[in-house]
Amino acid sequence: MLYKLGKIIVLILFRLLFRIQVFGREHIPKTGPVIICSNHISNLDPPTVGITSPREIFFMAKEELFEKKWIGWLLKNLHAFPVKRGMRDRQALRTGLKILDEGHTLGLFPEGTRSKTGELGKGLAGAGFFALRSKAVIIPCAITGPYKLFGKVKVVYGKPISIEQMRRQKASPQEVTDKIMEEIQQLLNSAK
Template sequence: MGTAFYSFARGLVATVFTPLYRVKVVGKENIPKEGGVLICSNHIHNFDPPIVGISCPRPIRFMAKEEIFRVPVFGKVIKNLNAFPVKRGMSDREALRTGLKVLKDGEVLGLFPEGTRSKTGKLGKGLAGAGFFALRTDAAVVPCAIVGEYKPFKQIKVFYGKPLKMDELRKNKVSAEETTDFIMNEISQLIEKNL
């Protein structure tokens, strides 16, 4: 993991974004200090990944749509930030394998289960990938809610909920889709509680 570049980029983004969007983080202590962690967040803006990246105390590996990696310069930057591509609209086995490895290696995987940015700001339906990772690993599953508007000097708040209890779901062999619905419901409650 290119930790030196990640730390540099994180520091740079934090220096700009924290005062610009008056970023407030609540519940950081809910992210386990070690072991695999799956962070699942709502997606309201293109700046969500850097905001989650600077608010999480541990380095995050994001799964990002493949098209981004083709953007000149920017694609190279996010690759150096340890993001990895996923093809949208199909089951991308390579991306699933990479995600499982990240979690099994005790790292933090960042996901936006909706798969795309919400045009309305309302929480959409989550894709099965989040449930797949939650069921196939022992990673702690931490719901995350980003609340606010990305307008200069308006406040953006990031809320991390307590790790979700997944044992029952794993034991009862609940489907990946239903598990994602459970995760999305927790994100929805976090948003509603903090609006």
């Protein structure tokens, strides 16, 4: 309930502040597990993906954001869950897999942190882990900005990424993440 209300509020607010253009929304399946993997240029990226996706999205968020009780409560009710950065967080991995097993959508920023330059950074193996360990459809997403008042923000969802051949070849999570990052880079190149 709070998620839907929050989505409406953020949608109205963002429409007043930015000129958001969305492309490729039709590539996101209406049902079943989905992983949306996006580049990360701003703290505003999660709500931007959240309001432009037709599906409710569960996001990983750095553990420090949950330290204040009321913010932690709000984030949990907006479908965010904590992850310890810089280490393998087994609880966050289990939570992400459970979300996908239940047929929901998991939103990931494979770079793990915002890009200071706006250029796409190296992706972490977590995205590949979720892709390999679930039956989720993987959707690449590219966000171009910058988020300036009344500025244009473009969100492009790409076609699903097939990793079946990589599964057969026993690719590592990092190799799958690298493939996802290549797809995001192609979307960024075409979005300019």
